Amino acid sequence: MYRQKYLFLLPGLLVLVAIILFPLLFTIRVSFSSWDVYNPGLNWIGGDNFTRLLADSRYWQALVRLSLLTLATVTLQYVLGFGLALLVWRDIAARRLFRVLFLVPMMTTPVVMSVIWRTIFHESLGPLNPILDALGIGAQPWLSQAGHALAAVMIVEIWQWTPFMFLMLLAGLLSLPQEPYLAARIDGAGPIRTFLSVTFPMMAAISTGAILIRLIEASKLMETIYVLTSGGPGTSTETTSYYIYIRGMRDFQIGYSAALSLTYLVVMIVSLTVIAKALTRMVVKD
Amino acid sequence: MLEIRSLSLVQDGDTCLDDVSIxxxxxxxxxxxxRTLAGKTSLMRAIAGLVQPDAGSIALDGTDWLGLPPWRRPVAMVTQQFINYPHLSVLDNVAFPLLRRGVARDEARDRARDMLGRVGLADFTDRRPGRLSGGQQQRVAIARALVKKAPVLLLDEPFVNLDYKLREGLRxxxxxxxxxxxxxxxxxxxTDPREALQMGDRVVLLSEGRVVQAGPPRTVYGAPVSVAAAQVVSDPPINLLELDVAEEGAEVTGLGAVTPADLGRALPPGRYTLGLRAHDLRLGGPHAAHVALTEVSGSETVTHLVLxxxxxxxLERTVTEHALGATIGIGLDLTRARVFDATGTLVPNGADHG
Known part of the structure; x- marks a missing residue:
């Protein structure tokens, strides 16, 4: 009789198989095939795709670039998000208005925002360069030089996702107990020491959560690159996801892109697990 | 010496402190x-710098404190709530104020360990406060306050949230x-007169943000200067009876005519209030009173009566079970009553009895 309970698990199990297990197993199988525009199908070629990707410097460069971009943008998002959250945490004028304003970027569709930013960064038609000119800084080759293009991608990412950090950290700040602050004032801690010794450590758990979520999300960076730079100039802003997209959807090298995807998945799982454990160890000391 | 002069504080329209000088x-x-909202916590918060008074001055050995932020005042404080740093170990909690004062880390930890030993927490140094009982958490807060060796130590009802046994022991x-x-x-x-009279070298009675009396505990208890002071210092509550003295005689509302011999003294004509402590009423007497409530506490019985x-x-120093609604005979020793005039001020009698 009790076996019937497993029947109720069946719908969930089917959905799980359909959306996670089957695509994953199929991708594994495809990665061992030569499926491309000339040879469609699951022709077994062993580990040839994996041997090829080991020598694919463009892929590894994209992975390193993605890692650096992710670390830099998430760090800046955290610092800015924390700063903004601290700003509206205490009683300041128009606090509610600021709270809503700071969230606007996150409420906008990423692709739409990227199109708007592309217009802003446009070197001859965009509004940014005339402003920089007027300020005496001079027009910048935002999307036509490698360094500038990377900076442009970072600006858009930070602008788009700092509100997420802001929201998470503000929620954390608002949930902090007030008593330790009273104790800190009596115990001789000024505002800066109170932040370093009370606020920051008490925010460690929520900070870890927010950073991990953003690291996972940022490691999938794709649409901003697609709309803003298309990986260019050259391959200077190409990230792993974008490179896999090019190999799979533009060059139609399905077998090879499946091998790239699987390798990327393993690298991400391993590195994010290591980061998560390191961050968690910092938070839970006892 | 810490001197407070004419301190006043109004918060959200409520007068918390009114011309307080101590x-x-x-x-x-x-x-x-x-009592609650008498101004005790407000006064302590003002001394610690957690609230800025509207008027008056606070000075330690002649140095004005009002311009100093709380973290620059040499004050330690323990509050009603068990306030500690939840993210720090017990040892680091106690070492925290020392580190803020620039004491070297090792020395701060040694001193913290020593203080934790004195409050009986030597075996709990590595735990977080959240994993301790309420009494232990308050010991951590007390150790943190004491380890600073600040010249001013503020203890704001530190044991009020603890159970009776623990409160007695910790006190x-x-x-x-x-x-x-x-x-x-x-x-x-x-808020507990018994506690206040046991603990202090000196008692300051506060009522509605004002100091109503200050002095040695025996003096304050024996001769409360006003009705307000008598109410604050008496537990169980003092009984207040209206006395009318005229040329032709005196009468206590509810008791009838009384003579100067009943009162133990002669009073000029006028309206007075007699303050009679609960232990000056006795079972067995000419006045018939109805029992409204009986509270047995330890070896004492407090009976609320309607006369x-x-x-x-x-108050009886024995355990007595009076049936609710029963009529019992009581006697009132009016010679022990404090007499207050129409303005509520004590009319001295020379006697100073408990």
Whole structure:
């Protein structure tokens, strides 16, 4: 009789198989095939795709670039998000208005925002360069030089996702107990020491959560690159996801892109697990 | 010496402190006694710098404190709530104020460990406060306050949220520790007259943000200067009876005619209030009173009575079960009553009895 309970698990199990297990197993199988525009199908070629990707410097460069971009943008998002959250945490004028304003970027569709930013960064038609000119800084080759293009991608990412950090950290700040602050004032801690010794450590758990979520999300960076730079100039802003997209959807090298995807998945799982454990160890000391 | 002069504080339209002036002497334990919202916590918060008074001054040995932020004032404070740093170990909690004062880490930890030993927490140094019982958490807060060796130590009803047994035990331990600390000005806030009278070298009675009386505990208890002071310092509550003295005789509302012999003294004509403590009522007497409530506490019985429409409280040093609604005969020893004039001020009699 009790076996019937497993029947109720069946719908969930089917959905799980359909959306996670089957695509994953199929991708594994495809990665061992030569499926491309000339040879469609699951022709077994062993580990040839994996041997090829080991020598694919463009892929590894994209992975390193993605890692650096992710670390830099998430760090800046955290610092800015924390700063903004601290700003509206205490009683300041128009606090509610600021709270809503700071969230606007996150409420906008990423692709739409990227199109708007592309217009802003446009070197001859965009509004940014005339402003920089007027300020005496001079027009910048935002999307036509490698360094500038990377900076442009970072600006858009930070602008788009700092509100997420802001929201998470503000929620954390608002949930902090007030008593330790009273104790800190009596115990001789000024505002800066109170932040370093009370606020920051008490925010460690929520900070870890927010950073991990953003690291996972940022490691999938794709649409901003697609709309803003298309990986260019050259391959200077190409990230792993974008490179896999090019190999799979533009060059139609399905077998090879499946091998790239699987390798990327393993690298991400391993590195994010290591980061998560390191961050968690910092938070839970006892 | 910590001197407070004409301190006033209004918050959200409520007068928390009204022209408060007190002096705290080094090595003295002063108890602030008052009911809830009497101004005890407001006064302590003003001393600590957690609120800015609207008027008046606070000075330590002649140095003005009002311009100093709380973290620059040499004050330690323990509050009603068990306030600790939840993210730090017990040892680091106690070492925290020392580190803020620039004490080297190793020395701070040694001193913290020593203080934790004195409050009986030597075996809990590595735990977080959240994993301790309420009494232990408050010991951590007390250790953190004491380890600073600040010249001013503020204790704002530190044991009020603990159970009776623990409260008694911790209070005795604290007195032992404080006795060893010489030169510290200890200010202890309490709503419990018995506690205040036991603990302090000096008692300051507060009512509605004002100081109504200050002095040695025996003096304050024996001769409360006003009705307000008598109410604050009496537990169980003092019985207040209206007395009318005329040329042709005197009468106490509810009791009838009384003679100067009943009162133990002659009074000029006028309206008075008699303050009669609960232990000055006795079972067995000419007045018939109805029992409204009986509270047995330990070896004592507090009985709430209604006598001719007046509510009275009687304290017996035995356990007595009076049936609710029963009529019992009681006697009132009016010679022991404090007499207050129409303005509520004590009319002295020379006698100073308990």
């Amino acid at each position: 002096r705290f002497e080094p090595g003295q334990l002063t108890t602030l006694l008052g 005795e331990e604290l007195i032992d520790i404080l006795t060893a600390e010489t030169g510290t000005m200890v200010v202890y806030a309490s 001719a429409g007046q509510n009275l409280v009687m």
